[in-house]
Amino acid sequence: MVRKSRKGRQEWKTYKNVFDSFTLRNIHTLASKGYFKELTSPLALGKEANIFLAEKDDGYVIVKIYRLENCNFNKMYSYISTDPRFIGLDNQKRKVIFSWVQREYRNLLTARDKIRVPTPIAFKDNILVMELIGDVADQLKNDVPKDIDGFFEKVVAQMKLLLTAGLVHGDLSEFNILNDNGEPVFIDMSQSTTIKAFDAKELLERDVKNVLRFFSKYTKPRDILPEMLEHFEKHK
Numbered sequence: 001m002v003r004k005s006r007k008g009r010q011e012w013k014t015y016k017n018v019f020d021s022f023t024l025r026n027i028h029t030l031a032s033k034g035y036f037k038e039l040t041s042p043l044a045l046g047k048e049a050n051i052f053l054a055e056k057d058d059g060y061v062i063v064k065i066y067r068l069e070n071c072n073f074n075k076m077y078s079y080i081s082t083d084p085r086f087i088g089l090d091n092q093k094r095k096v097i098f099s100w101v102q103r104e105y106r107n108l109l110t111a112r113d114k115i116r117v118p119t120p121i122a123f124k125d126n127i128l129v130m131e132l133i134g135d136v137a138d139q140l141k142n143d144v145p146k147d148i149d150g151f152f153e154k155v156v157a158q159m160k161l162l163l164t165a166g167l168v169h170g171d172l173s174e175f176n177i178l179n180d181n182g183e184p185v186f187i188d189m190s191q192s193t194t195i196k197a198f199d200a201k202e203l204l205e206r207d208v209k210n211v212l213r214f215f216s217k218y219t220k221p222r223d224i225l226p227e228m229l230e231h232f233e234k235h236k
Contacts, residue, residue, distance in 0.1 A: 019065070020068065020069070022068065022125075022126075023065060023067075023068070023126060023127070026124045026125050026126065026127050027039070027063075027065075027127065029124055030063075030122060030124050030127060030129060033122070034056075035056075035061065035121060035122050035129045036054035036055060036056050036061050036063060036129065037054070037055045037056060037057070038054065038055055039052040039053070039054050039063060040052070040053050040054060040055050040060070041053050043062070043136065047067075047070055047072075048066060048067060048070055048071045048072060049064055049065060049066045049067060049071075050064075050065050050067065051063070051064050051065075052064075052065065053132070053136070054129075059132070060132045061121060061129055061130065061131065061132055062118060062129070062130045062131070062132050063127065063128070063129055063130075064127070064128040064129075064130065065126065065127050066097055066100070066101060066126040066127070067126075068093075068094065068097060068126055071093075071097050071100075073093045073096055073097070076096050076097065076100050077089075077091060077096050079170070079191055079193070080096060080099060080100060080103060082193065082197050082198060082199050083103065083193045083194065083197055084194055084196055084197060085103070085106070085194065086099055086103065094125075097125075097126055098125050098126065100190055101123050101125065101126055101127070101128050101190075102123060103190060103192075104120075104123075104128055104188075104189055104190035104192075105120045105123045105128060107167060107189040107190070107192040108120040108130070108189055110165050110166070110167060111162055111165055111167060111186065111189060111192070113165060114161040114162060114164060114165040115158040115161050115162055115165075115186060116158070116180070116183060116184065116185045116186070117185060117186050117187065117189065118130040118131045118132075118133055118185070118187060119131040133178055133180050133185050133187075134178075134180040134181065137178040137179060137180040137181075137185060138178065138179060139174065139175055139176075139177070139178060139179075140174040140175075140177040140178065140179050140184070140214070141174035141175055141214075143179040144179075144218060145179055145182050146182075147182065148215065148218045148219050149219050149221075150182075151179070151182065151184060152211075152215045152219065152221050154183065154184050155177060155184045155211060155215075156211075156224050158184055158186060159172070159207065159208075159211070159224075159228065160227075160228070160231050162186070163195060163204075163228075163231050163232055163235050164231075164235055166194055166195050166196075166235065167189075167192050167193070167194060167195065168192060168193055168194075168195055168197075168200045168203045168204045168207065168232075169186060169189060169191070169192050169203075169207050170191035170192050170193055170203040170206075170207065171188060171190075171191040171192075171207075172186065172207035172210055172211060173210040173211070173214065174210075174214045175188075176188040191203075195232060195235060195236050196236065200232070200236075201229070201232060204228060204229070204232055205225065205229075208224055208225050208228050211224075212224070
């Protein structure tokens, strides 16, 4: 069961010392619109984004906050500039970061019609609010399923279904797959791009390589690259 942080509002005051005033205003705006009441505890503190559990009247949501001063702007721009949906994007740091968040929101909306992903709820500049999966489902790297072969086949099926939605994940690995009671959930889709992007095939091949690398630690997965490429060309 998800439990609210014992530190409560005192912990929230500590977070206020971490965020810049621009991010604090965005947090306040989203909270005032009822998307959440307050951040209760950090789930992951990364170099570019911090992920928090946030309380609502009827439960919890996930709040992903990109840190404006720490984001790898050049990397973001190199990815998003190849996405046909963002052609003509100005090479300005904040615009790129805000578009990056919007891109993840749009990717999740598209993907959820085909596969299990967190449902996106709202975004504001550098902040994305999403559905909480299960009882804070853990990353695959930390929660290896007992039926590893069955889980592998489910991941493969989701990769194919994502292609039918016109997307390639682009950063798929044991870090970006959750294990929700034996069911895979794809997360962190900011790097996902359309299959029409010029580098989509390369990203798909990398996804396949990462998936096979992880599962080969626990079983002997079949080579899925040929069928993935065939599926890619079919839906391109």
